[in-house]
Amino acid sequence: MSAAAALQDLRGKYRWNAQPGVTAKDIILALLARIGVGGGTGCVIEYRGSAIRALTMEQRMTVCNMSIEGGARAGLIAPDDTRFNT
Numbered sequence: 001m002s003a004a005a006a007l008q009d010l011r012g013k014y015r016w017n018a019q020p021g022v023t024a025k026d027i028i029l030a031l032l033a034r035i036g037v038g039g040g041t042g043c044v045i046e047y048r049g050s051a052i053r054a055l056t057m058e059q060r061m062t063v064c065n066m067s068i069e070g071g072a073r074a075g076l077i078a079p080d081d082t083r084f085n086t
Contacts, residue, residue: 040072
């Protein structure tokens, strides 16, 4: 079995209008509170939804970089206009 075939997929979909003062770190910490420190073990977590699309590039990097705190191998957000216009 190849390494790519061994990876699991975990998707986090965020559909809400973030309130003022809610940061990217708040979003990822909320997910980590739900899945635990090992809940993403062996997974690549894909983040999507309106709340994720509203984040800046720096905030998106924060979310993806903190994915390893949940045991994930990586975190990703599909490229969109925010990415291409940065």
